[in-house]
Amino acid sequence: MTGRFLEVDDLDAAAVGRVLDRAVAWKADPESVEPVLAGRGVAALFEKPSARTRTSFEMAVWTLGGHPITLRGEEVGFGKRETPADIARTLASYCAVIGARVFDHAVLESMADAAAEQRVPVVNLLSDASHPCQALADLMTLVEHFGSLDGRRLAYVGDGNNVAVSLVIGAALTGLEVVVASPPGYELDPDTVERARNLGGTVELLPEADEAVRGADAVYTDVWTSMGQEEEAETRRVAFEPYRVDGRLMALAGDKTLFLHCLPAHRGEEVTDEVIDGPTSVVWQQAGNRMHAARALLVELTAGEAGAGGAGAGGGDA
Numbered sequence: 001m002t003g004r005f006l007e008v009d010d011l012d013a014a015a016v017g018r019v020l021d022r023a024v025a026w027k028a029d030p031e032s033v034e035p036v037l038a039g040r041g042v043a044a045l046f047e048k049p050s051a052r053t054r055t056s057f058e059m060a061v062w063t064l065g066g067h068p069i070t071l072r073g074e075e076v077g078f079g080k081r082e083t084p085a086d087i088a089r090t091l092a093s094y095c096a097v098i099g100a101r102v103f104d105h106a107v108l109e110s111m112a113d114a115a116a117e118q119r120v121p122v123v124n125l126l127s128d129a130s131h132p133c134q135a136l137a138d139l140m141t142l143v144e145h146f147g148s149l150d151g152r153r154l155a156y157v158g159d160g161n162n163v164a165v166s167l168v169i170g171a172a173l174t175g176l177e178v179v180v181a182s183p184p185g186y187e188l189d190p191d192t193v194e195r196a197r198n199l200g201g202t203v204e205l206l207p208e209a210d211e212a213v214r215g216a217d218a219v220y221t222d223v224w225t226s227m228g229q230e231e232e233a234e235t236r237r238v239a240f241e242p243y244r245v246d247g248r249l250m251a252l253a254g255d256k257t258l259f260l261h262c263l264p265a266h267r268g269e270e271v272t273d274e275v276i277d278g279p280t281s282v283v284w285q286q287a288g289n290r291m292h293a294a295r296a297l298l299v300e301l302t303a304g305e306a307g308a309g310g311a312g313a314g315g316g317d318a
Contacts, residue, residue, distance in 0.1 A: 004112040005301060006105070006124045008132045008170040009199060015300055016139075016173045023140050023289070023296035035065025036299060040096040042066050044125065045087075047073035047102045052263060053125050053133070056290035057099055064295060069095065078107060085114035092120035096302055105129035121301040128162060134262050135166035136293035139174055141286045142218060145258060150175035155216035155253065157181050157209045157243050158270055159236075160188030163222045163262050168192055172201025179204040181212035183239040209243045213253040220260040221245045221270045237269070246272040250280070258282050 004010050011019065026033045042061040046054060058068040076087050088111035091098050098115055102108055105127040112122040124132055139149070146152050154171065156164050160182050168188065171178045178196075180188050180203070187205055196203045206212045213219050224240040225233045250257060259281045265271055276283060 003116065003301070004108075004122050004124075005132060005297060006108050006112060006122070006127075007130045008135050008166055008173060009195070010132075011173075011300065013173040013199075016136075016170065019136060019293065019296045019300050020140050020143050020174070022299060023136070023292040024143060026295065027289070027292045030063075033063055033295070037061060037064040037066030037096060037302075040066045041069050041094055042097045042298070043091045043095045043099065044068060044070045045073070045076060045091075045098070045100040045102075046070065046125075047078055047100070047107075048126065050101055050125070052287055052290055053101055056137075057125060057133075057294050059291045060295035060298060063291075064298060066096070066298075078102070084108075084110040087111065088114040088120075088122065089117065091115075092118040095120065097121050097123060097298060099123040099125045101125035102127050123297070123301070126162065130166045130169075131162045131262070132166045132170070133290065133294055133297065134163055135170035136297060137286060137289040138167055138220070138260060138262070139170050139176070140289045140293050141260065141282055142176065142258070144285070144289075145282070146217065148175070151177065152217045153177045153179065153215065154218045154220060155179050155181065155209075155213040156220045157212060157245055157249070158221045158240060159186050159224060159226075160192075161222060161226060164188055165192045167220065168196045168201065168203055169199070172196040172199035172203070177202040177204075179206055179212045179216070181206045181209045181243065183207075183243060186236075186239065209245075209249055210252055213249055213257070216253045216257055218258040218260055219245060219250060219253050222262055223264070223266050224270050225266075240270065244270060244272065245275055247274045247278075250275055250278070256280060260286055263287055 044057050061068040084107045092115040115122050168178050193203050224236045261283045
């Protein structure tokens with residue numbers, strides 16, 4: 001399969017299931033990982049800086065036998081030195097996959113269209129619109145704990161941002177029910193809700209965190225102010241204060257309810273130490289799963305395309 005992975009539903013439900021199954025299996029048995037990217041390069045462009053995304057993606061490529069090539073935004077000059085499309089065409093001549101972490105989702109769309117000419121997939125490593133690789137790691141973490149996600153319920157408390165968007169789309173493809181609690185003006189956008197429901201997902205929007213978390217199998221939150229929103233920090237802090245995930249809120253959910261966070265966490269703001277360091281917190285497992293999920297995704301995106309474009313092997317048969 002080649003193409004793009006700009007949002008989770010660029011894969012169908014069966015493909016998402018394969019990715020999660022492969023990720024869990026390879027994590028449990030590292031010796032079974034095959035070097036299917038041996039001799040191939042995978043480019044990773046970072047217009048926005050990163051810690052977990054860069055490290056997990058590079059390690060995913062390396063453990064598949066490939067060579068990760070990381071480029072900073074200033075090295076390629078998005079829209080200044082070259083257009084995103086021209087950058088993608090060049091990198092597709094060398095690499096089996098292109099990943100990019102950008103501010104504007106339209107940049108990824110342009111890159112994906114251009115790279116498709118050489119049948120090289122483009123992977124969204126984060127944009128303002130979505131964060132699908134994070135969602136795969138989130139779903140993998142839940143699968144490890146619950147097995148089937150059908151009928152399980154996750155409460156997302158906080159900003160209806162790019163992380164929430166991809167999580168809701170991924171949940172729709174795996175049977176996970178999601179309830180989102182956000183302050184007025186920061187809700188998940190209606191188009192995402194409709195998109196998820198059209199995929200068969202169960203999505204509920206609620207105004208209060210207390211109601212959202214009752215009976216949840218997992219509670220998820222993210223920072224109140226993301227990169228690029230610094231000027232809104234004080235306004236957001238006031239709006240999100242009632243949505244802090246603390247011991248009281250987790251007690252309403254239940255003593256076995258998992259806690260997730262995509263990191264980095266602003267301790268004392270969206271989550272307290274007692275929760276993120278508590279016995280049901282799985283944030284470090286979740287962070288580690290970024291590598292396992294990315295590795296499984298790379299295989300899914302490049303499988304069966306030996307000899308198609310890219311450095312001698314182009315989309316690869318990985």
